[in-house]
Amino acid sequence: MSEEKKIRLLIADDHDVYRDGLQLLLSKDPGIVVVDEAANGKELLEKILVTKPDIVLTDLRMPVMDGVEAIASIVQLFPMVRTIALSTFDSEHLIVEALEAGALGYIIKNAQKGEIIDAVRTVYEGHPYYCKSTSVRLVKMISNSHFNPYKIKEQNLFSDKDKEIIRMICEEKSNREIAEVLFMSPRTLEGIRARILEKMKVKTAAGIAIYAIKNSLYRL
Known part of the structure; x- marks a missing residue:
């Protein structure tokens, strides 16, 4: 390069x-x-x-x-x-x-x-x-702040299954716990989680939580 x-x-x-x-x-x-x-x-x-x-x-x-x-x-x-x-x-x-x-x-x-x-x-x-390594406390502080780089244009960006997974990620459940609740394999869950990250244009669980709270997909 x-x-x-x-x-x-x-x-x-x-x-x-x-x-x-x-x-x-x-x-x-x-x-x-x-x-x-x-x-x-x-x-x-x-x-x-x-x-x-x-x-x-x-x-x-x-x-x-x-x-x-x-x-x-x-x-x-x-x-x-x-x-x-x-x-x-x-x-x-x-x-x-x-x-x-x-x-x-x-x-x-x-x-x-x-x-x-x-x-x-x-x-x-x-x-x-x-x-x-973002703490839960910091996620809440950012979510309640004026910072918001997100602008959703698509109303149906996430399926009901996506939203359920997003909710559990926000509740700090592990991949194993989420997979057990939804009766799916960890590999299937990892694939869905990767697509959620891509749709949100974020890289971490903290990013998912902040995006979800800012866009009313999850309420504290």
Whole structure:
């Protein structure tokens, strides 16, 4: 893949060691090129102007200008740039603020390499990404927030069977439990679940729950 066709990524984090490690990790992916780094929100905005990235991966807690403020500025000044929030487990309120400010996804800092790359690719395609380790509390917070990237055009997108499975996923039932209740094999369930994920354009169970709540397929 030529560099022109790679996803152009800019990383912002005030910790040099973490930022360098993340750059090294992501630079190994043949579909991604890290165009620059920033140590705070102000520097991030300046470097976006020069490097013109597709995706910004930004920490939320930074000096000078924090990530939430930077994301809001990116939405206003650089609407074609999509952002992913980098956060820790104890920053749920900041994640919600970041999504409301305009981030299209978030990832926990200690997420696996594969999930970080999946998040970058998903957001690059214009779809939201919710970290796999999202807590029930955070799902509820996002569901009750102003963040809502979903616009359903098809009224009959999901069958009754789909809706039943969606409901049980929202209730945190495992694949095995759902398969037993519906008298189907785990493999059949996995196929249906994959189609639900595709229809919703999400990647995780948290994504299914947030989509379902936002679109009245499930009520808390």
